[in-house]
Amino acid sequence: MGNEAVRVRGLCKRYGEVTAVDGVDLDIERGEVFGILGPNGAGKSTTVEILQGHRSRDGGEVTVLGEDPDTAGRAWRSRVGIVWQDESAPAELTVRESVRHFARYYPRPRDPAEVISLVGLEEKADSRIKSLSGGQRRRLDVALGVIGSPDLLLLDEPTTGFDPAARHRFWDLIRMLAREGTTIVLTTHYLEEAEALAGRLAVIAAGRVVAHGDPATLGGRAEDRATVHWTDPREGPRSTETDTPTRTVAELTRRFDGEIPALRVTRTTLEDVYLRLIGQEDAR
Numbered sequence: 001m002g003n004e005a006v007r008v009r010g011l012c013k014r015y016g017e018v019t020a021v022d023g024v025d026l027d028i029e030r031g032e033v034f035g036i037l038g039p040n041g042a043g044k045s046t047t048v049e050i051l052q053g054h055r056s057r058d059g060g061e062v063t064v065l066g067e068d069p070d071t072a073g074r075a076w077r078s079r080v081g082i083v084w085q086d087e088s089a090p091a092e093l094t095v096r097e098s099v100r101h102f103a104r105y106y107p108r109p110r111d112p113a114e115v116i117s118l119v120g121l122e123e124k125a126d127s128r129i130k131s132l133s134g135g136q137r138r139r140l141d142v143a144l145g146v147i148g149s150p151d152l153l154l155l156d157e158p159t160t161g162f163d164p165a166a167r168h169r170f171w172d173l174i175r176m177l178a179r180e181g182t183t184i185v186l187t188t189h190y191l192e193e194a195e196a197l198a199g200r201l202a203v204i205a206a207g208r209v210v211a212h213g214d215p216a217t218l219g220g221r222a223e224d225r226a227t228v229h230w231t232d233p234r235e236g237p238r239s240t241e242t243d244t245p246t247r248t249v250a251e252l253t254r255r256f257d258g259e260i261p262a263l264r265v266t267r268t269t270l271e272d273v274y275l276r277l278i279g280q281e282d283a284r
């Protein structure tokens, strides 16, 4: 076994007539932050649940931290942190009680107070879970996912319902865990989140990987032309596509003899590329 945290070959999963996962291959290195994108119903959660060992598969090979999640035991489970789409910690417990409770399941847990602070729930530490807002509840889910100092953290839509500040705090937490060497696999519908966190991404549509790579070059993004936008005092807003935006800006600088009104240079966003990839799939 090499440096791989996750190796998946030809993964298939059916629910009755529905083929949810249809031949997925994934290679995720130890220490990577790996993002899985895709539309609703693409098969992302099913794939992550299979990696977690919480769902059986109909075909293919899966190795997670060197073991098959279908047969791996307690020691393996303690090395894999999970953030569910809907966690069900007992509603009557307080935040602090539940984090301490879950810490006891692990051989080398983090400090519960530290984890509560890392997810920004200090002020709610003594509140009962049932009194938390949706976003606070989700932050608790993240706390329960990281309390065991996992080697691999599997997060299914971890920031759904987070306000912008909580999302940025979560990103800081993920970056800290990544620096410590934790491998992180997360699904998300927020493309700026994928771009902020993931070193590599896979886009899944209709149960298949339709593209994978780093966010900067995914789907040919790096080869796309730039667009230079400016406002001409007589003609109004103008823009031009170009392979040489620096030259275009230099020409405009000469034309305007200095400052170019309302200058902007844009490139294809990850969202543009994603929608293009998904659009191609829809057209099939």
Ligand SMILES: Nc1ncnc2c1ncn2[C@@H]1O[C@H](COP(=O)(O)OP(=O)(O)OP(=O)(O)O)[C@@H](O)[C@H]1O
Residues within 6 Å of the ligand: 015, 018, 019, 020, 038, 039, 040, 041, 042, 043, 044, 045, 046, 047
């Ligand atoms: N327990 C289940 N029983 C039957 N069908 C299921 C079950 N779970 C998922 N499916 C179906 O499998 C397909 C993939 O679902 P999955 O939840 O893996 O998608 P997803 O990419 O995570 O979607 P979302 O972004 O909406 O969370 C969908 O068509 C879904 O309806």
